[in-house]
Amino acid sequence: MANIVALLLPFFGLILIGFAAARLTKQPAEALGWMNTFIIYAALPALFFKLVSRTPIEDLARIDFIVSDIGATYLVYSALFAITYFLRRATFADSTIQAFAGAYGNIGYMGPGLALLAFGEAAAVPVALIVCFENAMHFIVAPAMMAVAGGDRRPPFKLAADVLRKVVLHPFILSTALGFLVAASGAEVPLAGQRLVDYLAQAAAPCALFAMGVTLALRPLKRVPVEIGYLSIAKLVLLPGTVYIVLSLAGDFDPVWVYSAVLLAGLPTATNVFVISQQYGVWQERASATVLITTTLSVLTLPVLLYLINARILPPDLFP
Template identity: 35%
Template sequence: MQAVIDLALPFFALIFTGYAAGRTRLLAGGTIAGLNAFVFYFALPALLLVKTYQAPSASGDVAALLAAYYLPGFALFFAALLLGRRLFRISTGAASLQALAATFSNVGFIGLPLTLLLYGADAALPAVLIVMGDTIVMLGLATALIEADMGRGRDRVALARLIIGGVARNPIVVAAALGLGLNLTSVPVPEPLLGYGNLLADAAGPCALFALGATLAGRPMHEGAAETLYLTLLKLVVHPALVAVMALWVLELPPVWASVAILQAALPIAANVYVLAQRYDLHAGRISTAIFISTAVGVGTISLLISILYG
């Protein structure tokens, strides 16, 4: 219980610090935009590249782990996509961001340190695989759907080029794919270059969370209350429940791997969803509010889950 509090409270406090800076007008709008650009083009790509490059070699129940996590993840993604369009009468692009929010956990900033603290080295491989899968597959899927929605009216060839180009230009997706390629080929990275990447990676979490809080400062917290409740419920309750059914009863993963999968699914919405929304200037206010609320509520729900899984 103390472990999750020790990790989640600093995370939430950093968002609040950005919120306070925005409310007191210490940060101008242009400054926040510049910080977002730094996060999207430099810090987050460095974080994913380094983590995927340094991930341990895949072995064991990898296929079962990915099936237990991503089969319910895909089902929830497309259900949320269709339901979001109908309930809130929004575009496919905005509904894609909702679907990503329902399935994309904060596996990097909270998930990795939390699972390693609770389960040690045995949790490293499944945790990193989920980080890699979320970044390459889920983020890539949402990016493709947003690009497709923005390219309506084009012929199929032009639309395909637009989608592929949008995914290929996403520095977060490219960095994770590059890190995976370096990992699989065992290409050595020079220490100075790795040190440079680590410096940028260390800035990703604080800068992304601070920018999120600063953006929240300019938006009323009651904006989209129904949507915030909807996304928080999907992320903190429905997502982990579906993964738990697959991991524990359908595929019967080893205890540690099952616990890691369920815990990762139960985490609050990732800040990367906000970064993507900000990048496309699409639904960013409501997504940022949902991240803020899911993080606050998640302190309690994750504590309860850990007491069940770890106790």
């Protein structure tokens, strides 16, 4: 357990430092803009390119793994949407955002650094695949659902073109695709380029976690809506459990791939959920509260999850 605490302390420590810095310096939210730009357009893409480009191409073609992970995620998403829309009688738009709050984890900011520290370089490929393909799926589903809800009134062809452009041109997708090409071709990146990529990649986790802490500080919690209780349980417990079961049923995957997917599924709600809620003017304050509360609760749940993995209480394959 001491090793797990030592692993997680730097991560939550960086979030806490960012939180404290925002509260003490009283900088406006706009001051975070260039750091977020650096993280999204430079540091994290460099990390994904580095991870993918240095991996044998046969390890990158695991469609069964990708489909199983996304299928498990949207199984939970669908269940939460049904509960919210049919049982709690929320609007279609509110139900869409609430389902994302319970199924869209902070895989981009927290996932790569934490998984690599926990499982080593062997976690590089599954993490890159999960981050890119899950984000791409979320970028497609969110506007599609909001269009059905009436919150997005763009013509269908324009909506489809905008979604496609957003997916194809996203820095995470582009950097991963470029990494695929380098891995497939066997080309060598010049030494100067490798060093630049390494420098940027090393900055990804610290900057992302610091920025996350700042973002949380700039969204103070005013009240705790009742639905955040079951959404937190779904995000931090149900989703990693579902991913674990589905991957066990789907095939014989490398243990590190399974554990990486389960760990990423157990991360708190992504700040992108709040961004989506702001974009459509739906469930904004509660989306912000969900991000803050699940991040706080994950200080307790992530050590337990890592302990279960490291102690092999969770076997790599539930159904060998």
